[in-house]
Amino acid sequence: MSDSKAVKDLMIGIFEYPHVPYWFSINQAVRIVRASFLSAKKYPEPMAILVFDEKYNLMGTLTLKDILRGLEPRFLKPSAKAQVPEEDESGLAIIWDTLFNKESKELAERAVSEIMIPAKHFVEPNDPVTKAAYLMLRHDLVLLPVLENKKKFVGVIRMIEIFDEISNAIIKE
Amino acid sequence: MQLIDREDHQKLYIQLYEIIKKKIENNEWEVGSQIPTEQELCKMFNVSRATVRTAILELTRLGFLKRQQGKGTFICKKAISEGLTMLTSFRELMFEEGLTFSTNVLARTVIMPVDDLGIKLDIPQDKHIIYIKRLRLVDSEPVLLQETYIPYHICPLLLEEDIEHNSLFEVLEKKYGIKITKVKNYVEVTHLKKDDARLLGLPEDSAALLLTQHFYSGETPIMYTCSVKGSDRFKFLIDLERKAA
Numbered sequence: 001m002s003d004s005k006a007v008k009d010l011m012i013g014i015f016e017y018p019h020v021p022y023w024f025s026i027n028q029a030v031r032i033v034r035a036s037f038l039s040a041k042k043y044p045e046p047m048a049i050l051v052f053d054e055k056y057n058l059m060g061t062l063t064l065k066d067i068l069r070g071l072e073p074r075f076l077k078p079s080a081k082a083q084v085p086e087e088d089e090s091g092l093a094i095i096w097d098t099l100f101n102k103e104s105k106e107l108a109e110r111a112v113s114e115i116m117i118p119a120k121h122f123v124e125p126n127d128p129v130t131k132a133a134y135l136m137l138r139h140d141l142v143l144l145p146v147l148e149n150k151k152k153f154v155g156v157i158r159m160i161e162i163f164d165e166i167s168n169a170i171i172k173e
Numbered sequence: 174m175q176l177i178d179r180e181d182h183q184k185l186y187i188q189l190y191e192i193i194k195k196k197i198e199n200n201e202w203e204v205g206s207q208i209p210t211e212q213e214l215c216k217m218f219n220v221s222r223a224t225v226r227t228a229i230l231e232l233t234r235l236g237f238l239k240r241q242q243g244k245g246t247f248i249c250k251k252a253i254s255e256g257l258t259m260l261t262s263f264r265e266l267m268f269e270e271g272l273t274f275s276t277n278v279l280a281r282t283v284i285m286p287v288d289d290l291g292i293k294l295d296i297p298q299d300k301h302i303i304y305i306k307r308l309r310l311v312d313s314e315p316v317l318l319q320e321t322y323i324p325y326h327i328c329p330l331l332l333e334e335d336i337e338h339n340s341l342f343e344v345l346e347k348k349y350g351i352k353i354t355k356v357k358n359y360v361e362v363t364h365l366k367k368d369d370a371r372l373l374g375l376p377e378d379s380a381a382l383l384l385t386q387h388f389y390s391g392e393t394p395i396m397y398t399c400s401v402k403g404s405d406r407f408k409f410l411i412d413l414e415r416k417a418a
Contacts (some may be wrong), residue, residue, distance in 0.1 A: 021285040032285045035298035054280035
């Protein structure tokens with residue numbers, strides 16, 4: 001990997017991803033995912049939605065996993081682990097109606113702000129790619145916002161481009 | 174020379190319409206001069222005769238061009254926007270002189286075309302829209318709640334404009350040269366939702382007037398606005414003037 005590679009060399013534009021304001025419902029987010037990705041046959045990695053406030057500041061991100069987690073009925077969510085043995089999930093046979101049931105439809109009316117992952121970590125366009133890689137690994141992220149002068153949201157850098165860059169350096173003769 | 178973009182979602186005749194309109198507005202094609210023949214336009218823009226005809230028909234219908242039997246098609250003196258008076262900005266829309274107007278921008282952000290917004294703005298479901306919500310006040314009294322939707326690609330820089338002190342309509346027309354040539358207005362009675370009622374200082378479920386407006390530049394939808402007015406102190410005024418013959 002070239003030492004001089006900066007975040008701006010790998011970042012992609014924010015309009016590659018759908019935008020929603022924080023007050024949109026999960027139901028609306030689901031429809032947007034379907035229209036923007038599935039129907040349009042676009043499968044970016046990760047499939048994510050960017051969540052903004054009313055002044056167009058980035059608040060967080062929403063991946064498919066976050067949406068499904070938001071729709072999961074409460075009774076299926078793991079309870080806090082006290083002194084109980086590890087669950088044996090091998091025999092867990094859940095039928096579809098039980099997994100995502102009527103309660104899920106009600107849960108889908110909640111605002112996306114309730115289930116988004118808040119954007120806490122950022123990089124600047126001139127930061128080295130290694131900084132983005134470090135933050136992603138350290139905080140288990142697949143997408144990192146790029147802010148200009150710590151304010152203006154100008155792009156995102158994704159795990160896939162970072163992986164490509166690092167893996168190129170490793171396999172290079 | 175601007176060419177047709179076949180990757181663009183817009184229909185070819187609309188793109189051609191816009192290109193020719195721009196040439197007229199920029200005086201590249203001067204008033205009174207003859208435009209190229211259909212065949213020449215087909216060659217210039219690599220489009221079919223049907224596309225050229227539809228674009229020319231639309232420009233003729235809107236007063237940009239005039240057809241003369243056996244002679245050809247000529248640029249007209251007046252474009253439609255000069256002939257039709259459209260009072261569409263907040264001040265022009267509603268009120269008498271001597272009142273103090275102000276605007277609170279409650280939201281200006283970017284959304285996706287949910288519900289039927291994509292159809293209303295004629296954009297694909299994966300294209301972004303600028304969403305603006307404004308509370309309009311007269312003499313400090315909230316009177317109008319306005320939600321505006323503009324396809325992001327029409328005017329990306331709108332996100333940075335001062336729309337609290339400037340008319341959105343004027344910004345689009347004067348600063349970005351987006352001429353609004355047609356507005357479709359629909360007025361209906363509605364009932365205020367909880368949040369809207371709170372903003373307008375009225376009880377929830379109060380009767381209100383809803384004005385929905387579809388703004389076009391040529392045949393291209395460029396803006397969709399919903400205005401809710403709860404107070405009975407002020408009226409909507411939509412003043413249309415027939416174009417001089």
